Amino acid sequence: MKIRYRYWACQLGGWSFFTYLWHNIRAGEGFAWRLDVFGDKDFYSAFLIGIFSTHLLYLYLRKQQVERYRLGAVFLKVWGAVSLTALLIQLLITGLTIIEEGGWSSFFSSIYKSMDENQFHGVAANIVLGGIFLAMWCIWHLVVWGWVIVYFSLLQGRFRRIELENANRLKQAELDNLKTKLNPHFLFNALSSIRSLIAENPERAQQAVGELAEVLRSAMLSEHQQLIPFGKELEVVQHYLAIEKIRFEERLRVHYTIDPQIHQQTMPPMLLQTLVENAIKHGISKLSAGGDISISAALEDRMLVLRVENTGQVAETVTQTGFGIQGTIKRLTLLYGNKANFTIHNTARQTVCATVKFPAA
Template identity: 40%
Template sequence: MPDSVAELSIPPFDSPGREKAKERLYVILQVASWGGLLAVQLVFSSLLPPPAEVRDRVLPAVIQEITLGLLLTHFARPLIQRWGWKNLGWRALGPRILGLAAVQGLLWSGILCLWQPYVLGWMPIRHVSLLAVFVFGWINSFIFLVGWLCVYFFYHLFNRYNRLEIERLRLGAMAKGAELRALKSQLNPHFIFNALNSLRALIDEDPSRARQAVTQLANLLRYSLQSAQLETVPFEEELRVVTDYLSLEQVRHEERLRMRLDVSDDARQWPVPPMLLQTLVENAVKYGISTRPEGGEIGISARIDGDRLVLRVTNPGHVEPAPIRSKSTGLGLANAAARLRLLTGDKGSLDLRMEGSDSVLAEAIIPLPVLRTDS
């Protein structure tokens, strides 16, 4: 998986392979549309009543008309591209389509009216004036050419819409990746300072325990660096890191800090944003344990509820109701809520509220994220 959302592979819309595919599609549609019209004309021509001489004249005339129409539309294509009409909207294209179809229709009908009687020496239908044939042919060709041009430009307008949409997604992914990286960089100092404070308090008192704490701190630092490259991690990894963190904090707070875990087995592999649980527990220690002489208990529970993980962290204390994203709840929680929102949209949430008269609850709802968990 890429290091960030911004590096997700979104192929360029106008890649060489896509251009070749568009060219093949044009040839197929061009041959299919004119071939289909030819087939329809031939079927109707074969149903003409006797004499057979009429059918013998109409059939080659139909083939000539279709061939000429195919050539006119094909050679108009590079002109359309050169004039830049493919970048116009329907309001600007309307008069251009009508004008081009009118000119093409004049050429189509005029060439046939000159070719058939003066070069071949016959008309497909006798006893009809040349002017009537010309006008009738121009009207028919104009209608069909307008339809052909509308389909052609609709295809290109649809492609342009897709190209703009892909570019919007690409820019959105880049912005999302940049925002996630910025939020992660703000979270790391919180965890490092708390861990170092715990270790400093331990070195002089118990060197043996200090060595164990160094190992735990190394694990925390390693996880912090590795998780910065990931969008989600299994909840079990978060829980292991938090256990090390609380072990370090217990050195400083001793019996004032107690921990209670209630985690279901199916919740352990659920993908969560890295450092999310660490942030919630760190906040609980800072505001629920450090500020109370008697300390208290940090409760961590996690269970699966349908297609989402419900993560709850409790600590003693009081909190005023306020949106998580506000400054009053702390930068760490605000960043955690922002990361969760970026990964899960409106389906995820992080809420901080009172539970009972002397307990604060931080509850995170984590649906399956858009991004997969890295292994």
């Protein structure tokens, strides 16, 4: 319904404007903005002929489905339809003129009289009349081509919007799919940590379950959001680290360097938490003496920069096949394109540094 409304709005508006301009051009007087054309019945007849003829062309284009192709690819196919439409307009206008003049005899008499007045002596009247008809047909031919160009331009814009909407739906589906995988991935790691505590320290295991409940509550609140405030994400990370702190005790030391101005900056949920999970799983948990995790967040050149550095060294296979890392890269690409950046590398200090950069809101 909305598309049909736009079509008729363009038809009525476009032909009204063109017919008004056409009837403001008078022989010997040039162009001028006149209002008396609205009292001329020829104005309305030309307006209706234009709409009728181009609507027939529109129905043909719809039936042939040529609107799905670029204009250059269907030029020859459309050419014939445009030529016939222009011929139809010229024939209808000529027919109305003949009727207004009172028939063929009166029409030709007025033409011949006009030709004499304009000193067409010595030239065959039929040739001159044919030349005038051909010239007008060429003019209408150009007018109809202009209509076709506008029609295709509007349709191509519509198809681009549809393609963009479809791409956005696909991107949304991929992001939702990644989130459904990230949440169980996180839950598995947290439950593994709690399981190891049950036999050793049931009281601390109970405390860890409470922390896990807080993490899950935050995760559920952000389930239908693609972006959340950094402060909310930091709360989830702190609850998760509280669970791991119960398991690792003094073997896990956490340091924060957070710019207080960025708490309301938006970011993908579970992003920072995934980096911290990787630091625990592939770093701290593999070291008998444990280690340190340093989490920093700040604004740098209009980019939100998150860094998670942990004691240990990361294997190349982890960076290439680890779900958390690959999922992080894919989410950043879907949300920010090439404006986001993710790196993870071993440093000379026997630590691993994971850095995420993406545009600040």
